[in-house]
Amino acid sequence: MWVYVEDLPRHVGEKVELRGWLANRRKSGKLVFLILRDGTGFVQGVVNRAEVDEETFERARRLYYESSVRVTGKVRADSRAPGGVELDVEKIEVIQATTDYPIPKVREENIPDVGKLLAQRHLWIRSRRQWAILRVRDEVQRAIEDFLHQEGFLRLDAPILTTMAVEGTTTLFRTDYFGEPAYLSQSGQLYMEALACSHGKVYCFGPTFRAEKSKTRRHLTEFWMMEPEWAFATLEDLLDLIENLLVYVVARVLERRRRELEMLGRDLTRLEAVQKPFPRITYDEAVEILHKAGLAFTPPDDFGGDEETVISQAFDRPVMVTHYPAEVKAFYMKRDPERPDRVRCVDVLAPEGYGEIVGGSEREDDYETLVQRIREHGLPLEPYQWYLDLRRYGTVPHGGFGLGLERTVAWITGVRHVRETIPFPRMLEKIYP
RNA sequence: UCCCCGGUAGCUCAAUCGGCAGAGCGGCGGGCUGUUAACCCGUAGGUUGCAGGUUCGAGUCCUGCCCGGGGAGCCA
Numbered sequence: 020m021w022v023y024v025e026d027l028p029r030h031v032g033e034k035v036e037l038r039g040w041l042a043n044r045r046k047s048g049k050l051v052f053l054i055l056r057d058g059t060g061f062v063q064g065v066v067n068r069a070e071v072d073e074e075t076f077e078r079a080r081r082l083y084y085e086s087s088v089r090v091t092g093k094v095r096a097d098s099r100a101p102g103g104v105e106l107d108v109e110k111i112e113v114i115q116a117t118t119d120y121p122i123p124k125v126r127e128e129n130i131p132d133v134g135k136l137l138a139q140r141h142l143w144i145r146s147r148r149q150w151a152i153l154r155v156r157d158e159v160q161r162a163i164e165d166f167l168h169q170e171g172f173l174r175l176d177a178p179i180l181t182t183m184a185v186e187g188t189t190t191l192f193r194t195d196y197f198g199e200p201a202y203l204s205q206s207g208q209l210y211m212e213a214l215a216c217s218h219g220k221v222y223c224f225g226p227t228f229r230a231e232k233s234k235t236r237r238h239l240t241e242f243w244m245m246e247p248e249w250a251f252a253t254l255e256d257l258l259d260l261i262e263n264l265l266v267y268v269v270a271r272v273l274e275r276r277r278r279e280l281e282m283l284g285r286d287l288t289r290l291e292a293v294q295k296p297f298p299r300i301t302y303d304e305a306v307e308i309l310h311k312a313g314l315a316f317t318p319p320d321d322f323g324g325d326e327e328t329v330i331s332q333a334f335d336r337p338v339m340v341t342h343y344p345a346e347v348k349a350f351y352m353k354r355d356p357e358r359p360d361r362v363r364c365v366d367v368l369a370p371e372g373y374g375e376i377v378g379g380s381e382r383e384d385d386y387e388t389l390v391q392r393i394r395e396h397g398l399p400l401e402p403y404q405w406y407l408d409l410r411r412y413g414t415v416p417h418g419g420f421g422l423g424l425e426r427t428v429a430w431i432t433g434v435r436h437v438r439e440t441i442p443f444p445r446m447l448e449k450i451y452p
Numbered sequence: 453u454c455c456c457c458g459g460u461a462g463c464u465c466a467a468u469c470g471g472c473a474g475a476g477c478g479g480c481g482g483g484c485u486g487u488u489a490a491c492c493c494g495u496a497g498g499u500u501g502c503a504g505g506u507u508c509g510a511g512u513c514c515u516g517c518c519c520g521g522g523g524a525g526c527c528a
Contacts, residue, residue, distance in 0.1 A: 047491085048484040063488075083479095099486070119462085123478055126489050129464030134520040147489095190527065206528090231527045232453080238527075321528085349528075366528075378528045421528075 024060035027094050027104045036091045037062070037106065040145070041084050043124065051079040053108065055090060061147070064090055064106040071109060078111050084124050085145070087114040122146070133436075140443055141452045151279035152439055155272055156428045162271035163245050163422070164224070166264055172220040172247055177207025179225065183402035190229040192240075203228035206421060208351075209406050211248035212382060215417055216409060222247035234447050235324065236436040237374050239425060241445035248419035254363045254381050257418050258339055261367055261377055262297050264422075265337055269293040272431055285433040289371065292335045301342045302361070305330050319344030319360075328372040337376070341365045350392040353381040353418075365420070373430035379420020386410040 022035040039057030046052075049068035054061055066079040082088070091110040096103060122139050123131065130136075136143045143149055164174065180194070180201050192203040207223040214221040224245045231238060249256065269290050272280065280287060300308075302318070305326075309316045312329050316322075321343070322330065331338055342361040345354060352362040364380035383389045389410055393403055400407075428440040438444040443452065 043489070045487050045490060046484085047487050050485050050487075052487055052490090054488085065486080067485075069485085097486095099488080101488075119479090121462085123463045124489075125463060126477060129477055131463055132458095132521070135463085137520095229527070232525085233527055234521095235523075235527095323524095323527095375528065423528085 024055070024057050024062045024102075026059075027062060027102070027106075028096075030094045031096050031104060032094065034091065034093050034109070035106075036089055037064075038089050039087070041082055041086045041088060042147075043084055044079075044082060046080060051076070053079060053082065053090070053111075055088070055106070056145075056150075060102060062102055062104065062106055063100055064092060064108040066108045066111075070107070075108075075111055078113065079108065082111070082113065083117050083120070085120045085142075086117045088112060089114065137438070137444070137449070138451070144442060147282060149439065151282040152428070152432050152434055153442060154279050155276050155283075155432050156424070156440055158272050158276045159268055159428050159431060160224070160243075160424065162268040163264065165271075166267045167222050167247060170220070170260070170263075172222050172249075173214075173218050174224060175211075175214050175218065175221050176223045176225050177204065177210035177246075179204045179228075183209075183398075183406075190231050192228045192230050205229055206244065207246050208248065208419065208421065211246055211419060212406070212409055212417065215248040215250040215419070216413065216415070219250050220247070232447060236438075237324065237426060237429075239437055239441065239444055239446055242437070242441065243424040244421045245424060246419060246421045248417065250415055250417045252381075252418045253416065254341065254365065254418060257379050257381075257420055258299060258341075258365060261339065261365070261379070261420060262295055265297075265367070265377075266293060266295055268427070269431060280432065283432050283434070285431075289335075289433075290431065293370075294336065297336055297367075298334050298338045300338065300340055302340060302344065303342070305340045308333050319346055321347040322366075324374060327368050327374045331368040331370050331372060331374075334370065336370060338368050338370075339365050340368065348380070350396040350398065351380075351382050351389070353383045353416075354388075363418075369426065369430040371430065371433075373426060375423075376426045376430060377420050377422045379418065381416065381418040384410060384414045384416050386414070 020035055021038060022030055024037065037055055037057055039055050041053055042056045042061060043054040044051065051066040053064040053066060055064055066076060068076045089112040090108055092106040092108040095105050095107055097105045122142055144153065180196060181204050182201060190205065194201050194203060204227055206227055207225065211221055211223055222245060225243065226241055227244045228241050230240060273287065273290055306316060306318050308330055309326055314326065314329060316326060341364065342355060343364055345360055345362045348362050348364055352364050355361045355363050362380060366375050367377035368374060369376045383392060386407060389407065393400055425437040425440045429437050434440055438446060
């Protein structure tokens with residue numbers, strides 16, 4: 020009977036078949052230990068020379084890692100096993116015998132450098148570390164969707180091919196749409212604003228593309244963003260939603276992917292600290308923190324990586340920074356009536372220097388003001404006509420935010436670089452495999 | 453686009469002042485009945501990124517190029 024590794028504890032004493040790959044092999048005289056993985060987990064199979072025929076024992080002795088196999092044996096509870104169970108192997112069927120796997124089986128002291136691993140990303144994802152990271156990614160994604168549906172949001176995705184910029188024209192990937200120029204989406208937000216006027220609470224979750232010439236551990240040219248948009252929401256409503264969302268997501272990962280976090284060596288106490296309330300500070304207060312830390316920072320300016328790190332390290336949980344100067348933020352953000360040089364926006368900075376994981380705002384809902392902002396930002400009015408319609412026909416106050424999936428996963432897993440948090444990262448001048 | 457670091461065995465790295473190119477891991481062969489990225493013995497494995505230059509002699513010094521990494525600018 021075919022059983023997955025994660026289900027083995029329910030089959031102790033039974034004879035089962037595992038289908039998977041050899042992750043490692045250790046030999047000890049008349050015993051061979053086969054570490055098998057099948058996608059759901061890892062388990063050690065024990066091949067005892069005294070209990071199998073000579074051919075099976077020889078096959079086990081010579082089996083090279085990353086060979087694909089079907090292994091039959093009896094499940095045995097064993098306190099020595101990390102997962103609590105082992106398999107007493109009776110039969111090994113080799114589907115394909117690998118003989119020269121490109122990624123070496125190595126110890127901690129000589130892991131290949133990251134350039135070589137990235138060139139083998141299609142195989143690298145089989146390693147324990149990458150396996151654990153991507154399982155956390157899946158859980159983060161699911162937790163976000165579960166939470167938003169509980170809150171009454173509908174997932175209605177935005178198009179990828181568009182005709183206009185959301186975040187600035189220099190970072191658009193241009194493509195050809197039947198002879199007309201088109202761009203890969205930088206954000207689904209404008210479309211979500213339209214959908215919010217149809218369904219009230221909506222979100223999209225998909226890839227976004229930014230042709231930024233950035234070579235840092237926080238940047239990808241293709242990354243996944245989750246963007247809720249909420250009709251009649253104020254900045255304060257958004258702050259509450261973000262706070263509840265992040266607390267929920269972290270708790271879910273701690274509950275369902277604790278083993279993976281431990282495999283990654285994550286300090287779980289840092290995640291357990293992620294509880295309400297999150298600190299809420301203004302841009303001005305953030306600047307004070309920078310000045311107290313001795314940084315030479317002159318507002319109005321946006322925070323760079325160094326600034327974000329210093330601000331976030333002042334707190335043990337995500338910090339929400341609001342009311343940025345209007346000139347450093349996007350055209351669609353609504354000015355604060357009490358301070359017209361400030362916008363009613365929020366950036367959420369993850370702890371431990373992981374940088375901005377959420378950015379959001381109330382949206383400008385007045386037709387004339389919005390037209391003026393588009394002009395001020397040097398953007399063409401024509402492609403935005405449908406967007407302006409939203410302010411012509413029943414405009415309402417509303418707002419939303421975008422959460423960057425890869426940065427969030429990097430923070431939760433403790434992985435330094437976002438390139439490990441997506442299956443196939445796209446970075447500056449890197450698109451293979 | 454700019455700055456910094458690097459490229460030596462399949463992988464990670466040594467190689468003193470410019471003087472015989474080495475080790476660990478991995479592979480292969482052997483040993484070991486409880487290993488947890490095992491251990492022990494043996495063994496094979498090299499166009500020192502590429503091209504040129506200096507020198508009696510270059511992995512080492514010089515020039516150019518290629519590739520990789522880190523950072524900045526930029527950027528939700």
